[in-house]
Amino acid sequence: MAESAVDGGNVSGGLVDRPAGSRAVPLILGGEAVSSGNRLLGVAGVGAMLALWVVSAQLGIVDPEVLPGPRATAEDFWQLATDGFQRVTLWEHLAMSLMRMALGLGLGGVAGVVAGLAIGSSRTIRSIVQPAFGFFRLVPVLGLLPLIFVRFGPGSMRLVSLLAVTTFFIVAIAVRDHVAGRGPMPGSSADRVDLRTVRQALPATFLALRVAAAVNWNVLVAGELISFQKGLGAMIWTARTFFQYGFVLVAIFALVGVSALVDFALRRLGDWLAG
Template structure:
């Protein structure tokens, strides 16, 4: 046994790894120029422009060759036809009036939904009794689609314009309410107790704790609500409207003007994109601490 112990003591130690080898095994950080190019804001715009260009190219190929691969492109207008229709539409004041009418309805309905849903969601998240009273009713009304509300809204409101704004209001109300309520549920109770220990009253707790912690969820609800508001508005304009971009698109289908149908759809997409982008920009201004910045 002593021989074994002596051999273990006299055995040479394992060679230590060299510092150079350890450094070569570590992944090298990208250079400053590569990081700058990766974080460049223009990069996202270029990638987005390239994706849109590829989409238009695929659209051009499918409509020019009249592809019929179960999905038929025989009657779909080409990008050139839609461009010619857009040039004619911009030369007429009718198309501009349709756009302005839809934007005005969206502004009214969405603003009313935000003014009602955000305070209601905050109060529902703070007071359990109010949540237990309002939440079941909202969950029953929320799955009803906008098209189903058209006959009821015509009976409820004296004018056609008010009924369309009401449908737009309903489309954006429920996403804003639910996201605000979810944001209130995620507020850290330690922050609330700390504010009360420092002498903050209920209004100050709402202003300094609940509202800043809930703002990310509120702006998520605003973004989602804006998209649903456009869907609801177009459905209402197609059924009961006499003006608006939805009515313009449905009238083009009734008159078999296929380029105008595509033009109306593109206008709806661009307006929806601009609305959502405006809300995201406002969120970055209101929440400079947000990591999404």
């Protein structure tokens, strides 16, 4: 393989890369080794930002038409949570986005693990598939988004399949690297793939899934924004057409929360499965 071990790579721009062990991973998942400094200062920073928002809205420094204040946003949130907007509640949008995300991660993840194991353990398969992988790793995922306009199957499935393709490549590469890098195991031939192999590949798989989820939020929101009625992206766009900017803020906060939640869930699930 031409890629060097230190190659950071294009995890989120390209479809394919080597997430595990790549230096690009922290750029996608954010720093986990952060909080080395004073946590209080961090809380103060976020607090100052919030205070600025509250004060500027209260004193009327910022035109509520330009940036809805905290109170207006909270009221919008309440309306979305109870009555909904255009007869769709926030929870329905959230559930729709989450379902698409889960399907994309699930389908792409399973296919990716199978493909990664096959490519990693068989020289023949690797030599056939490698050139195509090498090209697709550089294609920006979001560039493929217009494919959802080309009809092949029902609308929602087109977006899900795009999410699944992203996931597939990221997971397949991670598992391939894990299997290929493991070297011949004592007492078994290098080509043998069994349950233990799958189990050992679990940490790499779930790290790859977390990267895929982070990348896929971009794809999901963009896709929902351009061609769907439900989902957080769709909610943002409908809100815009009705000049309901408070709803846009609610959607942004919801995205912050839900992406953190999915990341946390994947991390816990991975830890739990790997024992």
